[in-house]
Amino acid sequence: MKPRIIGVLAILTLSISATAMPVSAAVKVGAKCKVVGQIKAKNSKEFICIAKGKKLVWSKDKTVKKVVPQVTPTPTPTTAQASFSFKYNIDKSVPKDYAIKFRDTMKILGEVIPIDSKIGENAEISKESGNPFMNIYVAREGANAWPVTVTRHGENCICGNGRETWMNLTLYNYDIESNNVSFLDGLVAHEYFHVYQKSLSKDVLRPKWLTEGTATAISDLYTNQYYGQWDLEWKIQNDSSKFIFTNPKLFEKFESSEEDSTGKAMDSNYGSSVFMVLALVKELQKQGISEQRAFEMVFKDFWVENAQLPQFIELDGGNEKNAVDWQKTFKSLFKMDVKTFYAHLQSEYSLTDYKADYKKVLPSKSLKIQDIFVSK
Ligand SMILES: [Zn+2]
Numbered sequence: 223m224k225p226r227i228i229g230v231l232a233i234l235t236l237s238i239s240a241t242a243m244p245v246s247a248a249v250k251v252g253a254k255c256k257v258v259g260q261i262k263a264k265n266s267k268e269f270i271c272i273a274k275g276k277k278l279v280w281s282k283d284k285t286v287k288k289v290v291p292q293v294t295p296t297p298t299p300t301t302a303q304a305s306f307s308f309k310y311n312i313d314k315s316v317p318k319d320y321a322i323k324f325r326d327t328m329k330i331l332g333e334v335i336p337i338d339s340k341i342g343e344n345a346e347i348s349k350e351s352g353n354p355f356m357n358i359y360v361a362r363e364g365a366n367a368w369p370v371t372v373t374r375h376g377e378n379c380i381c382g383n384g385r386e387t388w389m390n391l392t393l394y395n396y397d398i399e400s401n402n403v404s405f406l407d408g409l410v411a412h413e414y415f416h417v418y419q420k421s422l423s424k425d426v427l428r429p430k431w432l433t434e435g436t437a438t439a440i441s442d443l444y445t446n447q448y449y450g451q452w453d454l455e456w457k458i459q460n461d462s463s464k465f466i467f468t469n470p471k472l473f474e475k476f477e478s479s480e481e482d483s484t485g486k487a488m489d490s491n492y493g494s495s496v497f498m499v500l501a502l503v504k505e506l507q508k509q510g511i512s513e514q515r516a517f518e519m520v521f522k523d524f525w526v527e528n529a530q531l532p533q534f535i536e537l538d539g540g541n542e543k544n545a546v547d548w549q550k551t552f553k554s555l556f557k558m559d560v561k562t563f564y565a566h567l568q569s570e571y572s573l574t575d576y577k578a579d580y581k582k583v584l585p586s587k588s589l590k591i592q593d594i595f596v597s598k
Contacts, residue, residue: 306337306354306421308389315365316393320406324360324391327407330448331414334592335440341421346387356417358389362398378409380416387420389413407448408441415440418595423525426533426544429474431489435499436521438492443591454496455580461493464576467568473498477539500583501571505563506556513586517594519555527551 308328312321341347342354349355361367379390391413393406415437419427427433442452465472465488472478472488479489489495499520506516528551536545553559573579 304339304342304353306339306341306356308332309355309357311357311359311368313359313361313365313367315362315367316360317362317398320393320398321360324406324410327410328358328414331411331444333596334590335415335418335595337418338421341417344387344420344425346382346385346425347420348386356388357386358391360391360393363392363394378413380413380420389417408445408453411444412437412441419525422522422529424529424533424544426528426546426548428528428536428543428545428548430476430478430538431470431473431495431498432502432520432524432548433495434489434492435495435497438496439499439585440521440591442496443585443589446587447591454500454584457491457493458497458578458580458583459493461487461490462497462578462580463488463494466494466498466578467572467576470498470564470567475538476541476543480539494578497571497578497580497583498567500585501567502556502563503585504583505558505566505570509557513589514593517585517589521594523555524551527555 310325310328312324316324339354342349342352347354347356359368377390378392381388381390391406391410396402397406416427416433419433419436438457439454442454442457446452463482463486465478465482473494478494479487479492481487503513503516503520506519507513511519528546528548531546531548531550533544533546535542537543549560552563556563571579571582
């Protein structure tokens, strides 16, 4: 068994769902919002737009609480046979057809993006007879389905309390009413991809734009492959920020999902992060690398190589997070330093007024997810 870092502090990973939504005004509890299900982060708190009677309002503060970890248990040695599985907890508030669909989606994701059983080496992953597993809680918005201590109602996240990590999924009334079946699928693919990242990266999800940009791209690649639709153009056009070009470092930390001084969201629906990720893929293709291989490098190899580096704790938006010197991985893997990439963002992918040139970064519609992740 490899030596482990003992006493790594508890981390709560914030994962915000990636629906395409317009930007609305000031975000605070009770203030009006425009689109149900929209999630916004401000001062390290998350707000979600919910329907209250006939009004749409931002719901209560979802402050991410840092949990003091208990004594770290001796990790169960993993064996070559250990296999990872999800445990489904689907509340009765979820309509039957959505529950069936959810299971189908998870089955497909398990086949096209297999979770590495090394995930069991993370102390916060639960085990049963040596086999790592993760609970998934799915409930309809507003349902009083699970104990508050277990899940965070109304949120979509990979949540943790320092001892256990689980996936929380909320099915919004709006999506059921508008029969937006692919919404849940895109969301599931987004959160699932964070579990995949964890399985490869020893829990280091840094920087933010690569963490969230890749998960967001996967949700769109998924809905494109299985439903023939994606929202990439929309997300980039409506939700990307000029700071991608003027101050890209801002997107290295999760706190950049918050608003800038003019009140405009900087990374709503991860429109900025996904643009940066897709531009990186294009930069690799300019080096003569195939599109499929460029995706594999950014979406898979980067996380594997980051896991080789020593970890430290970094403060981000008031939360402590595991970090590594990811710029090192970036440089050795992508054969360019981060600074050069940021400079290229502005010189190659910016339109007038610092608008993101989305046409230059869109992937091929024929790209299949399994071509990226399933070893040939
Ligand atoms: Zn996320």
